Amino acid sequence: MNPFSAPYLRRPIGLSHSMNLVLLALLPGILVYMFLIGTALIVQIAIASVAALFFEALLLYLRGKPVRERLSDNSALVTAWLIALTFPPLSPWWLTVIGVFFAIVIAKQLFGGMGQNPFNPAMIAFAVCIIAFPALMSQWPTQGLALPFLKQLEIIFDLAPRLDALTSATPLDAIKTAMKTDTLQESVQKLLMSQDLYGTFAGRGWEWVTMAYLCGGIFLLITGTITWHVPVAFIASMSAISLVCWLFDPSRFADPIFHLFSGGAMLGAFFIATDPTSGSSTPKGKIIFGAGAGLLAYIIRLFGSFPDGIAFAVLMMNMTVPLLDLYCKPKVFGALSSLPVKREAPMNEDKAP
Amino acid sequence: MSGQKIFSFPGGIKLAHRKEASSEKAIEPLPMPDRLILPLRHSAGSAPMPIVKTGEKVKKGQCLASAESWISASLHAPTSGTVRDIGDYPIAHPSGLAALCIVIEADGEDAWVERRPFLEDSARLGPEATQRYLQGMGVVGMGGAVLPSHVKLSKAPGISLETLIVNGAECEPFITCDDRLMRERSDEIASGIIFLVELLGAREAIIAIEDNKPEAAAAMRAALSARLETTANDIRVTIIPAVYPAGSLKQLIYMLTGKRAPAGVLPAQLGVQCFNTATIHAIWRALAHGEPVISRIITVTGNVNRPGNLEAPLGTPILDILRYAEVRPETDGCLVGGPMMGFLLPNYDAPIGKGANCLIARSPEFFPARAPESPCMRCTSCAQVCPQGLLPYEMYRWSRVKDFAKVINYNINECIECGCCSYVCASSIPLVQYFRFAKDEIRTAARKKEAADKARERFEFRQFRIEREKEERSLKLARAAQKSAAEQAEIAAAVERVGSSGATTREHGEKA
Numbered sequence: 105m106n107p108f109s110a111p112y113l114r115r116p117i118g119l120s121h122s123m124n125l126v127l128l129a130l131l132p133g134i135l136v137y138m139f140l141i142g143t144a145l146i147v148q149i150a151i152a153s154v155a156a157l158f159f160e161a162l163l164l165y166l167r168g169k170p171v172r173e174r175l176s177d178n179s180a181l182v183t184a185w186l187i188a189l190t191f192p193p194l195s196p197w198w199l200t201v202i203g204v205f206f207a208i209v210i211a212k213q214l215f216g217g218m219g220q221n222p223f224n225p226a227m228i229a230f231a232v233c234i235i236a237f238p239a240l241m242s243q244w245p246t247q248g249l250a251l252p253f254l255k256q257l258e259i260i261f262d263l264a265p266r267l268d269a270l271t272s273a274t275p276l277d278a279i280k281t282a283m284k285t286d287t288l289q290e291s292v293q294k295l296l297m298s299q300d301l302y303g304t305f306a307g308r309g310w311e312w313v314t315m316a317y318l319c320g321g322i323f324l325l326i327t328g329t330i331t332w333h334v335p336v337a338f339i340a341s342m343s344a345i346s347l348v349c350w351l352f353d354p355s356r357f358a359d360p361i362f363h364l365f366s367g368g369a370m371l372g373a374f375f376i377a378t379d380p381t382s383g384s385s386t387p388k389g390k391i392i393f394g395a396g397a398g399l400l401a402y403i404i405r406l407f408g409s410f411p412d413g414i415a416f417a418v419l420m421m422n423m424t425v426p427l428l429d430l431y432c433k434p435k436v437f438g439a440l441s442s443l444p445v446k447r448e449a450p451m452n453e454d455k456a457p
Numbered sequence: 458m459s460g461q462k463i464f465s466f467p468g469g470i471k472l473a474h475r476k477e478a479s480s481e482k483a484i485e486p487l488p489m490p491d492r493l494i495l496p497l498r499h500s501a502g503s504a505p506m507p508i509v510k511t512g513e514k515v516k517k518g519q520c521l522a523s524a525e526s527w528i529s530a531s532l533h534a535p536t537s538g539t540v541r542d543i544g545d546y547p548i549a550h551p552s553g554l555a556a557l558c559i560v561i562e563a564d565g566e567d568a569w570v571e572r573r574p575f576l577e578d579s580a581r582l583g584p585e586a587t588q589r590y591l592q593g594m595g596v597v598g599m600g601g602a603v604l605p606s607h608v609k610l611s612k613a614p615g616i617s618l619e620t621l622i623v624n625g626a627e628c629e630p631f632i633t634c635d636d637r638l639m640r641e642r643s644d645e646i647a648s649g650i651i652f653l654v655e656l657l658g659a660r661e662a663i664i665a666i667e668d669n670k671p672e673a674a675a676a677m678r679a680a681l682s683a684r685l686e687t688t689a690n691d692i693r694v695t696i697i698p699a700v701y702p703a704g705s706l707k708q709l710i711y712m713l714t715g716k717r718a719p720a721g722v723l724p725a726q727l728g729v730q731c732f733n734t735a736t737i738h739a740i741w742r743a744l745a746h747g748e749p750v751i752s753r754i755i756t757v758t759g760n761v762n763r764p765g766n767l768e769a770p771l772g773t774p775i776l777d778i779l780r781y782a783e784v785r786p787e788t789d790g791c792l793v794g795g796p797m798m799g800f801l802l803p804n805y806d807a808p809i810g811k812g813a814n815c816l817i818a819r820s821p822e823f824f825p826a827r828a829p830e831s832p833c834m835r836c837t838s839c840a841q842v843c844p845q846g847l848l849p850y851e852m853y854r855w856s857r858v859k860d861f862a863k864v865i866n867y868n869i870n871e872c873i874e875c876g877c878c879s880y881v882c883a884s885s886i887p888l889v890q891y892f893r894f895a896k897d898e899i900r901t902a903a904r905k906k907e908a909a910d911k912a913r914e915r916f917e918f919r920q921f922r923i924e925r926e927k928e929e930r931s932l933k934l935a936r937a938a939q940k941s942a943a944e945q946a947e948i949a950a951a952v953e954r955v956g957s958s959g960a961t962t963r964e965h966g967e968k969a
Contacts, residue, residue, distance in 0.1 A: 109551065109890050111797040111876030112824050113472070113630065119831055119883045173829060219834035219884075331841075380836045385850065429851075436868045437467060437846040438707065438719030 119218075123178035125329045126375065129320035130185055133371070136316040141193060142245055144256035148188040151197050151260075155204040156184035163213035179218055183207050186226035186375060190368060190415070191233070192243050194259050194266075199240055203229035223422045224382045230415040242411055244274045275310065276367050277411055279358050314370040321374025330378040333387055337394030338373040339364060345402050363402060372401060372414035382422045389425070389432035397421045461663070461695045464715045466708045468842040469700040470877050472630050472797075474669050475823075479758045480633040482765035484641055487781060489536055493561045493772030494808040495521065496548045500597040501604045502528030507559060513540045516570040518749055521559050524592050530605040531595045534561055535751040535770035537568040549775065549793050549810060553803030561772070572747030576652075579744060584610060584656055587744075594743040595750045595811075600624060600635075600704075600733030601794060603812040606740060609730055610657065619728035620714055621659040623650055623737060625666040625673060626697060626704030629795025632815040634754040635734045637766045639666070639673035643680035646734055649741030650692060651684060657730065661691040663713050664734075667699040701797065702875040706731055708844050720870045735814075755813055757782040759792070760820035769809055776805040778816060790819040797876040831884040839878035839888060845871045849878035849888050856895040861902065864895045872896070 138145050160180040164171045187203045207225035215221045234241040243266065245251075251259075258264035324330045342363055349357040363369060368376070377383060377397045384393040397417045404413025498504040505522035509515060515534040522532040538561045545555040579587045588607035596606045612618060623646075627635045639646060654662045664681075666674045678694045685692065697703050697712055707718045709731065716727045724731055732740075735754065742748045751771055755778065758764040762783035769778060779791060791802045793813055801819070809816075817823070839849035848867055855863040869892060878888040 108887070109801075109893060110794075110799055110874075111879050111889065112792060112799075112801070112819070113796045113876075113880055114827055114885065115470075115881050116825065117881075117883055118828055118885065119834065122836065122883065170829070174831065177831065179834075217832065219832040331837075381834045385835050385837045385840070386848070433848065433867075434840075434846055436719075436871050437711075437844065438717050438722075438871055439846075439868075 119177040119179070122329045123182050125324065125327055126182050127178065127185060129323045129329075130189070130317075130375065132316040132320050133189070133313055134185075137189070137193075137313045140312055141310075142251070142256060143253045144260055145188065145193045147257060147260055148191065148193060148195070148200055149185055151200045152184035152188040152204050153181055155201045156180040156187075156208050159205060159208040160213070163209055164217070167213065167217065169217065174218065177218065180208060183212070183225045183229075186371075187229045189371060190226065190230050192241060192245070194243060194245055194256060195240055196262050197260050199233060199237060202236075203233050206232045219381050221381055222425070224376060224379050224418050227376060227415040227418045231419060234410055234415070242277075244411070274367070274411055275362075276405060279362075280406065310367070311365045314365045314367075317370035317374060321370065324374060324378075330374065331387070331390065333390035334378045334383065334394035334397075335373040337391045338377055338398040339369075341395035341398035342369060342373075342402050345399055349406075357406075363405070367405070367412040368414040369401070372397065372418060376414060377418050377421070382425065384425050384428040384432065386429060386432040386434055388434070389428035392428055392432065393421050393425070396424065461693070461713070462715075463695070463697060463713070464711050465698075465700075466711050466844050467846050468844045468877060469702065469708070470842050470880055471699070472701045472880075474699065475630045475758075476633050476636070476669070478764040479631075479756050479766055480636055480670075482633075482637070484637050484754055484766045484768055487767040487769040487773060487778065489563050489565070489567060489770060490773050490777045491563055492541070492774070493535055493538075493563065493770060494546050494774065494806075495532055495535075495559045495561065495772040496546075496808065496810060497522055497532065497557045497559065499532055499595075499603065499771075499810050500530045501602065502526065502530075502608075504557070505529055505531050507543055509540050509543075509559065511540055511543055514538070514564075515540060515561065516568050518570045518572065518751060520593070520749070521561075524605075528605060528608055529592070530597050530607075531593050531749070532559070533595055533749040533751050535772055536561070536563045537566050538563040547804040547807045549802060549807040549813060551800040551803065558808075574745055574747045576744050579656070587656060591740060591743060594748075596736070596739050596743055597750065597811050598733060599735035599739060599750075599753060599811055599814070601798075601812045601814060603810070606732070606736055609725070609732070610653075611725070612657070613723065613725040613728075616726060616728050618657045618659045618725070618730055619661070620730075621650070621654055621657060621662040622709060622713055622729060622731040623662065623664040623734055624704055624706075624709055624731055625664055625670070625677070625734045626709060627670070628667060628699065628701045628704035629797050629799075629815075631758050631817050632756050632795050633758075634756045634766050634814050636670045636673045638738060638754055639670070639734055640676045642738055643673075643676040644683075645741045645745075646738050647677065647680035647684055648745065649737040650681075652741065652744065653732070653737065654692060659730070662693070664692075664694045665697050665703075665709055665713060666694060667703060668696050669699045671696075701877065702844055702873070705844065705873055705875055707873065720868075750811055753809070753811060753813070755809060756815040757818075758815070759817035759823050760785045760788045761818050771811060772808045774806050774808050775802060775816060778809065779805070779818060782816075782818075784818045785820070787820050787822075788818040789821070792817040792819055796824070797880070798874065827887075828885040830886050833882075833884050833886060836883060838881045838883065842877040842881050844875060844877060845873060847872060849892075852895070853886060853888050853891050856891040859898070861895060861899050865899060869895055869899070 134145065157175065157180055161171050161175055164174050184204060187200065187207060191200055191203060207229040211223050211225040211228035212221045255264065259266060321335055325332060343360040346360040346363045350359045377394055384390050400417035400420055401413040404410065404416050503526045505524045507522045509521050516537045517534060519534045520531050521534055524531045540559060541562045542560040546558040547553060548556045575590045588610050591607040592605060597603045598606060625635055625639055650662055664677050674694050674696055681692055695713065702708055703712060710724060710729050711717055714729060716729060718724060718727055739750050752768050753771065754766055755769050756766050757778055762785060764782060767778065775791065792799045793802050794800065794815055796817060833850055833853060835850050837850060843849055852864055852867045852869055872892050874889050874892065876889050882888060
């Protein structure tokens with residue numbers, strides 16, 4: 105299609121470009137995850153991708169949209185991969201499919217599809233599943249568990265029994281339990297130092313996965329796929345609140361490094377809270393959005409009943425977006441002039457917000 | 458040449474310049490076409506009145522139509538010949554509509570009228586006479602906006618002119634006419650600048666040239682340094698980064714002075730005035746040689762075998778120019794102006810005007826088809842490149858649902874339609890097209906509201922008048938009634954009096 109009026113030039117970069125960059129940036133995290141936590145992740149990614157493309161195509165067809173054209177923007181794949189990465193790697197296949205269904209069908213397409221979803225689809229999937237299937241969604245593999253790939257497959261497809269021994273508390277869970285039981289002999293500091301589970305600084309294995317997410321995030325920043333506002337604000341606010349708590353009582357609270365590199369903090373900061381559609385769009389709004397998500401995630405981690413707080417923090421901040429966008433409008437170029445700005449009166453006053 | 462501070466405006470985009478096809482081609486005169494079509498409305502403001510008749514013989518440079526209002530400029534014959542017609546012809550306008558034109562058939566002699574330079578008179582008669590002279594010579598802005606130049610020589614009351622900006626940025630891709638003009642005719646431009654600095658009493662003059670035109674900058678510097686002893690003013694060439702839209706008025710003013718012009722504020726109110734290099738060249742030709750504006754340099758490029766820079770008489774049909782440049786067969790359209798802010802020509806018979814700086818023969822090779830429009834995902838790349846600091850994705854969203862009050866709230870009146878947002882949009886949304894639509898709707902609504910307000914005012918006044926007349930009438934009637942009642946009473950009293958006295962008389966009489 106040629107435009108009817110100027111400009112006649114267009115940057116030859118489509119929607120799929122940034123989506124592909126996001127997928128590329130997830131790769132280091134995926135590889136480290138597979139190497140340290142479980143090779144079954146690749147199966148989860150495959151299940152989620154197929155389900156996402158299926159649901160997306162079906163819904164686009166039902167909604168009378170150009171299926172091939174819209175499907176090729178790869179946004180469904182980004183959602184699918186994020187679901188696979190945030191769900192426990194050994195969760196049953198149908199749990200992943202349910203998650204994808206809620207993300208693509210309910211949270212995205214029923215709200216109007218690409219660009220219209222008020223909530224982050226992947227986080228809707230996480231929130232729905234963790235409320236509906238809390239036990240399954242909390243089954244994180246025991247650290248250092250070296251199950252053969254086929255065995256992992258059998259568990260995912262419900263061909264082998266799920267043994268409690270296979271799963272254990274995540275570092276975040278252990279810290280939370282320690283804090284809640286308030287047993288003084290088990291101070292967080294001691295806990296962190298005493299057990300093999302916690303790795304060098306934030307949980308064995310996980311610290312390297314989140315490190316890889318951070319690298320991918322920096323790649324996104326360098327390529328201009330995301331702006332600095334959300335990740336910087338997220339990391340800054342989470343560091344600030346955890347630093348204050350840690351300084352206040354190091355025996356009850358973990359240090360900022362632990363919080364930044366465990367759970368979904370890095371994934372959340374660079375890949376989830378940066379979703380342009382459900383996030384704030386102005387620079388100031390993005391900063392508030394990122395900071396709010398970091399703060400809420402920390403609070404939910406400490407005091408909530410779920411293993412991690414990223415999903416609910418992001419969803420809660422999604423709710424504030426219309427307000428943030430309304431009140432964080434940047435100043436127009438000419439408005440900074442020393443001259444008084446003459447404005448035309450709005451046409452119909454009653455409609456103006 | 459000193460370390461001029463360059464303020465960088467928000468946003469902007471780096472574009473492939475694509476100027477190499479024509480930038481090394483010297484300006485060559487286009488052979489005089491047989492027929493010239495001169496639209497009367499050749500500048501911003503009102504059209505001049507024709508002062509020639511069909512069949513009249515005219516000479517080159519003879520005035521064909523004379524400006525009658527202040528924002529208007531005269532029109533002259535680009536060559537000698539005969540006026541064949543004064544009527545409606547298609548003009549170079551996106552609408553493709555016809556407009557009133559004077560058609561001249563060239564006689565091939567190209568004989569000039571008597572030319573009278575004005576330079577000495579200008580010094581003697583002062584700025585106002587110079588303004589009138591330039592209006593009479595048909596000098597208008599040749600960068601594309603075609604505002605009569607004499608209008609810009611008036612100062613804003615109470616504000617002295619700090620900076621005269623000479624716009625040699627030429628920031629749109631493909632266009633090279635100003636580049637060539639500065640390289641080949643730098644002497645005349647420099648003389649024009651020095652003249653304007655003196656006329657306007659400007660403190661300084663800055664010739665802004667993008668960093669992709671070093672030859673033009675060198676030529677301007679050489680021409681200025683040869684003349685700079687003659688003036689004490691600070692006149693300098695400044696290289697600006699080639700970021701589109703650096704040549705846009707507001708952005709250029711900010712880059713060079715740090716002053717921001719909101720919508721509705723004229724540069725003169727900020728103590729700044731800005732002229733295009735080609736305009737300054739035209740001003741100098743008019744003053745020093747008595748030549749009115751009858752031709753312009755135009756770049757022909759794109760899908761042609763002989764791209765170049767042509768000095769074309771005004772009124773030359775665009776088809777003639779494209780033929781001269783040997784347009785290639787697979788061409789599917791012609792853009793007038795740059796690819797970012799120009800328009801697609803609906804009719805090749807249309808002539809070129811004073812603001813036409815570039816013709817681009819379009820083909821899929823130069824302009825690949827746009828991907829189909831997909832939904833906006835609020836990635837905000839449009840906001841990141843907007844040189845006016847606007848939120849195009851919000852303006853688009855509300856334009857689409859026709860909630861124009863919100864569109865106004867997102868400051869659409871500040872939009873300069875530079876096209877950066879449409880250029881970067883990953884969803885391939887023609888954003889500027891939506892904004893033109895919204896602006897038009899807003900203007901129409903404002904006009905309708907004004908008309909409705911006037912009608913209501915008239916109606917209310919009529920109601921008031923009818924009411925007043927009614928009141929007056931009833932008051933009159935009441936007064937009349939009162940008066941008549943009083944008269945009646947008087948009559949009755951008189952009758953009474955008369956009656957009683959009559960009776961008395963009668964009585965008397967009877968008694969008598």
